[in-house]
Every structure is written in structure tokens, then in C-alpha cells.
Amino acid sequence: MLRLLPPDLDLDRHLAAHPPTFSRFHSDELVHLLHLVSAIPATNRKMAEKLDLQLGYVHLSSTRLREWLPNYHEYLQYAVDTNLLETDNHFVVPRDGDVGKCRGYRFAARFRKGWDVPLVDGPSCRIVWLKDAAVMRRLNRVRLKQSKLTKQIRQDYSHLLEWLDPKTTPLRIRQEEALRFIAQERDRVRRDPSLRKPKRKPGPNGEVVFKDPEEQYDQRFTSVAKLVERDLNTVLDAKVGRLHTTLTNMSGKLRPFVYAEGYGQLVAIDLKNSQPFLANLLLNPSFYSPFTKGRKGGRVPLTLQKEGLKVWEEMKKRKNKHSYITLLRIVQRTGNDDIEKFREWTASGEFYTNVQQALNSQGEQVPFERDDIKVMLFEVLFSRNSTKSMAKTAFAELFPTVAKVFRTLKVKDHSILPRLLQLLEAHLFLRVITKRIHQRCPHIPLFTVHDSVVTPVEYADYVERIMKQELTKWVGQSPQFTRSFWGLTQLSKVAGVAAAIGPAVEFYSICLKLRLDGFSTQNQ
Template sequence: MRLYIPENLDVDQLMYDNPPNFKKYGCKRDKLLYIIHLINALPLYNKDLMFDGFVPLNSKLLQDKISNYREYIDYLLLDLKIIETDGQYIPGFKSKGYRLVDEYNTAITSTAVTDFTFYRKLKVERNNREASVKHLDYLTKWFNDKLEIDINYVNEFLAQEFELKDNNEQLKDYDRSRKKFKEPISQLNHAKISAEKISREEYYLLHDDNVYRFHSNLTNMRSVIRNAVTYDGQKLISIDIKNSQPYLSTILLSRSFWIEQKNEPNAPKELSITFDKPKKSLFSSFNNINDNIYKVSGRINDRLNISHIKIHDTDSYIMLGDIDKALMSSEFSQYINLVVSGTLYEFLEQQFSLRLGETFANRKEVKTAVFQVLFTDNRFLGQEDAKPKKMFKEMFPYVYEVFRQLKRKDKTLLPRLLQSIESYLMINVIAKRISEEYPDAPIFTIHDSISTTEEYVDVVEAIMKEELSKAIGHAPKLAREVWCKSNMVKHLETLKEKAKVVA
């Protein structure tokens, strides 16, 4: 077990020059480094922290490992002046955030935990993660010594990328929804941590109890870095669901999804949502579109149902509202057709441009705008930045109303429901079936995609298409991507070209 700290940090010298004066338990070097490590490592598992600058440190989690953690925080903050705080604490909502001061906001290195007692405390957390994935052996077994990463190539790539971005503000990655840039040094460090962990076979495997996603070293890794990963010396090929969240959202427009299947025969319980009547759809001219689009593939009994999905224990079906029996409409079919054809993002990008004058640098920015439409709080509709959301409401008022009703009590319910659907299908249905029919096929799930070797890519794609078609009611658009180092070369070449343009 290793800790990741700034490479220019000589903690022994600092402690020698400014000795700690702890009252009761004393100051342990590894515990001090562990707190610094958390500031570097936690953003790897929560991408939002890459934008916030300050990393919240939960007092309860710290207390479990360091009983006098407050003394360590004060020592780092006030005496050694290695970290600084935002001072923002909201009981039950937000812990105080911390970040390294500029002097130590540098490239990182790793050091081993040498305190055996503290190592055992850290191991408890690892054991809990291992327990969460014990039932997913058909996924976890592939995280072995055959999973490799060219760590030297990655480090060389990261050094070149950092030099380009650090010397040119125009090359920094910008997030439209947060209106913030990612810091190149943070991207460098998080990529180094994720790559080194695979290189050392320090696997982070977790099945979360919120939306039941399977998290691993690969899900936490930047996509461009995955190109340096191989299995048993073979390239991996990912098969992705295009427009995955909109694609999965179409099942929410089907009445059959909301009929809870009971154990007792002939006793379904239908859940319904009461609609506010929206304005006439701009797509009313599409009335001739087949309302029975859900019958294109699979029997009705094969269709995914709310009963299959694990919602967090605090959620109840009644929170999902009541869906009206007049659910199907031509407008639903228009939305579904755009999604199924894989053209929703392109269509909305065109509409954003024509109606709002919005332009996008790449597909990722379009996706961010669509996610704003789907997942922001209902109250966001009144904000100046909500023009794309307002436009979507005008174009698809009934579709918008379904999503609005789902979020009326909790804005996170819609994304959590879609992620739970994704997890159920990808892990419990598709990956499970692959493991049973092709037990020698290496499979690595990355939320809405599965990666495998060239030998098995055709059968994996066929199973994905068949199971998704049955569950959702229509076939998905799938896309393949080969993980190879040439993609990393292209990435650097693109940055160099951009650097020339803005020079």
C-alpha cells in the first residue's frame, strides 16, 4: 500500500525543523503523509473535485484511522504550512476542504506505508471494498498479473502533455457546465496514480451501494491513458453504447416499465405520474410515427421493468410519481427515433445553433449541454444559462414532463435511476451472460461499455446488442474503439497543432 505525495516534499526535514507538539498520541509520519495523500488521491475517485481545488476531508473517515486527526490537520495547516483550507463547513452536507499550497502543488511520487499498525487500519477499508465485489468474481478475476500498462510510455506521454498545457492556457480542458478549467498538474498526478496502481497490481475494485456501479482502476482512469493498457499482451477493444443515457431514458417513456411485477400471478401494480399539460409539441406533425415502437424487438415479458432495478434504500417507488396511462405519443416516438438512430446529439447541436446561436468545440461539449437539459434541477429552468433546457422543453414538452416529475422531489433521482438501469443491464445481465457462455473471454466493464480482446469482440458485441434490444425494446447503436498507443500520439499531435494556431 502506497501513499502519493509531492515529489519535492521532504517531510522528515520539515518535522525536524518544526517538531510537532502533540498532546497525547504523538505524531506518526505515515499518518501525516496519509492526509496529504488524500488531497492528491481523492479526486481520482470523484472527478468533480478536479474542478473545486479544495478537497473535502470527511472527519468521520479520518477519525476511524487517525483518532487525533485534528492535531495533524492543524500541524500541516498552521505549523508546516503545507496545506490551506477553504474554511467552509456545512453540517451534514459539506466537510472543510483542503489543498496543497502552491509550493507543493507539483508532480507526485509514491512512498510505502511502513507503520504496521496504521497499515492494518488502512487494510480494513480495502477489505470492505473486496467484500462489496465478492459476488462479481466474473468481473474481478480479470484484474490479475496479465493486465498490464506500459508505465514508462505513460509517464513520457504525461510529461509531454503537461508541458504543452502548462505553457498554453488555450490548451487546458474546459468544462462548460462548471465554467472551469482542469489544472494540468492535477490531470498529470491523477493519471500517474491510476497508471502506477495498475503497474503495481494495486487494484481498486468496488461495487457501490448507491447506483450499484462497478468501479475499478479502469473506470477511474482517463480514457486516453487506457490506450497503454493490454491484457495478456493483447490489445483491448471497447464496445460503447452511443448516447447511452438518452438511450436508456427511452425505457422511462414506456408504460410497461412502470408496472411493478409481483410474485403473485396476474397481480401487477401500475405506477402512474400525473402530468401538467404542456404546450402543443413542435413535433405534432409526426403523428403518423408508429406509437408501438417498443415492439420492434423482444417479447413484452423480456422488457426491463422497474422491479428489476435496485434503487437506493431511501428511495421508494412512490417517489417516482404516477405515470398517466396516455403515456405514448408521437412526440415520444420522435425523441426515441432520434436516440435510437444515434443522431440526438447532432440534432440538438443543430437546434442549439439555429435557435440559440450556441456553438460547440467538440462532441464532448454537446454532451455536456444535453446532460444539463436532462439532469439539472427543475428550478434551473429560470436561470440565464438554462436556454438549452428551455428549448428542449418547448420541443419535447411531454418528454420533459416525465423527467421533471422524476426530479420534482430529488434532482438526483433521474440520473441515479438511469445509472441503476445501466448497472443492472451491463453487470447483472450482459457481463454475467458473457461469463457463462464464454468463460475465457476477458471482460472489463466501464459503466456503459465493455472491453475485451479481439478474439471475443464480435460475440461480446452480439450479446450486448441482443440483451439491450430485449430490455429496452429497440437495438442500441454500438461503437468500437481499439485501445492503442497511436491514439495517444494523435492526442499529442492535436495539442501541438492547436498550440501553433494560438501562438
């Protein structure tokens, strides 16, 4: 079981210089605790985006720590006392609905890397391996519990989980090419800061915050490490039913290096403009009618009978219990021509292009770009009703009834709409489409990345046919798909880019291989 530590931390030497004085100490437990400070921001993008606001402190939940390490506080105190970690020593108990705060920890300054560190210094994390079997068994038990994969869930999702089992999964990654590529990417962005992409959330004063290439490198390095160890890190989001894995969390730029051993090239079959397409369900009167009649039934609302009812219950708690009656009246009104237009454009697979052309034809002074349309939809779906913007106004003028449905769903709680769309996506892809494929052809490897199904290319036509049949049946519109190929096709392009960088990347690649300390061989 691999873990990540700062490259300059020689833990054996540190323990020899500062022997722990408390009982029940085990070096592997300390390694895992330190690993959390490195790995949480490297594997959790939301956490990584908050680190700037938290001065780099990673908040560690005492409740979660206690599940696998009852005397965790002694380890943390030892790490702080011996200058391994620093703490903000700030803890807030949650009261009266207010969110609390866990204590934050970060590595001491001598172990932290910044923007000005030379490239050839290597990655800001290195691989170490846990050795104690008892510690690893305990961590696996806790991880299984925290992943929310109960016995019932493992049965419901067995058609996907069997392909994600570390012992049997065929998923692999082309390690050397992937490491060379992420080194080249970090070098490229460091040389030209204008290439840095903005984070989704602005800073405390509304300013644009850009992604740190060091941070991006660590996240990608961690994904490579996990796939080398065949750790798919499967977690079920209990709120919306989404299945999160190493594949869903990794950068899209790394996916071309992923392949399935013993099969042909992998291909991801993506639903085009998926969120607008699935939103067609919310414009269907039969989606709401069973709830207004106080009974269960009807084909479309079956998707809400278990997971979805949780969403409606929350709407009731937030004094929004009659919103579905209002929604039914809105979508049943005659003359809703914009709903039909919305359906046609989403079914064509060219929703963003059509919206862009429609808005630009109105003679706007500043033409809308395709990315502007995606930002517009993001604001329409995810922002609060009280938030005003030109993008939301433009969407409402183009689709007044659709915009009204979205606003009604977000009354009292703006998270209802995105959660509902994610819940529908998860149900259709995880419990309908892939389950039907598995029942008919259990030998077909299936992996999901939210609104796409990944399978070897030899099965792609069959998988896409089933996807089209089920989505047409449930949504009422025929979908369109795109295919993105992983593996061999893209590797030639990456190799060409790496060669253009020159000797610096080759040297860095050698450094990486040396730092891996038997990255492949120790896992045999």
C-alpha cells in the first residue's frame, strides 16, 4: 500500500533523532497520518481549491481519524512537537446548524515547496510503502466503511465494482509516458504563467484565483501512483448516487495513458450536452404528476422512488413542499414553444452551438463564444436565484419557460436542481444502462466517468446502442454521443510534444524514475 510524503523527509532518520515517547506507536501509522496531509489536497480538488484561503492548512476530522487510530492525537502532537507539522490550532464546535471547523495541519516550512522551486528538484511528493499487514487491513476496513459501499450497495453495483476490484481490475496506466507528460505540462505552465487556468471559485475579494502547477502536478502524480497500485479508490456519493473512482477524479489529460490489459484500446462514449439533455426529464409533466396525486407510479418518476425521494423530502423540510405542483402547472401550460425548442436543440447534440448562434444573431455588441455558453448554463443551473447576471438574463429570454422551471426548483435551496440532475444521471448510467449491458454480456468490461461509459473499442458499438435505447426510452429524446479514445492513438502526440521540450524533460524523467524507489517492482 503506497503513501505519499514530502521528498525531503527522511522519516527513519527523524524517528532516530526524535524517538516517540508514547506507547502503541507504529511507524506505518505515522506514515499514513502524514500521508493524509499530502494526499487530501492531491486527491480532493475541492479541498485543493480551498487551501489558499486556509493558508495551506489541511483540516483533519478527528471523528474520521479516530475510526482507524484511537490515539491519533498523540501522533499529531508528536509531529507538531518535532517540527514535522504545523497547526493552526483552531477548532470550532458546530452549533445550531452552523458548520464547525476541524484543526488544520500542514508540513513544516522546510518540507513545503513553492512556485520558485527549480523544476529539476523533482516532484513535491515521493512514494513510500506501508509494510505492516495489520495496519493495512485496518485501513482497508475503514476505507470500505467510509466509501459507503454497504453489502446491499455492493450487490446493486456489482456489475461495475467487479471491474474496479484491485485484485482483478484490468485497468493499467503507461507509467513512464504519463510521468514524462505531467512533468512536461508543469514545465510548460511554469515557463509561461499565462497558461495557468482559473479556479472555479474566486478569491475572498472576488478576484480570479489561478491553479498552481505544483498542485496540479501533485494531483496527477497521485493519480498515476494509484493506478500503478490498482487502487481505484471507489466511493459512492450517498446524496446523489454518483460513483467516484480514481478515473473520475483524475485529470482528463491523463486518461489517454490508461488502458485495459488483455483488451483493445479503451474508448469513452460521452453523452453530448448531458446536463441540458437530462433536464428534459424536468420538463415532462409525467415527472411530477405521481407526486401531486399522492401515490407512486409512472415510468419516469421511478427514478425518484428511492434516491430521488430524499430530494423531495428536503424540499418539504425547506418549506418548498408545493413546488412540484407549481412545476406541473408550468410545464402543462399551452404555448410553451421554448420547451420544444429546448428539446430539439439538446437532442441534436449541438445545444451549445445553437444557443451561441441564436444569441449572436440578436446583434449583441460582444459576440458570445462557445465557452461563454457553457458558463451561462453553469450559472443558470447552479447559482442562487438571487444572483443576477447577463448570462442568466440571456438564457431566460431564449427559454423563458425552461428558466422558470429551473428557478422554481431552486426556491429555498439552489442545490436541489444540480443534485436532481446528478441523481438522474447516476441512476440512468449506473443502475439502468450499465446493468442492462452486464446482464446481457457480463464479459464486457465497463467503467463510468459520470455521463460517459468507458469500454474496450471492440464493444463500443454495442454499448452505444444500449445507451441510445435506454436514454431515448427514459428521457423521451434520442441522444447524441462523442467518442474519445484512450491509449495508443494519443500517445504518439504526447511523445511528439515531449520530444520538442528537449533534454530537460528527459533528465527530469530520469529523476522521477529514481525517486519512485521501485514504483513498479515493489508492488509485485
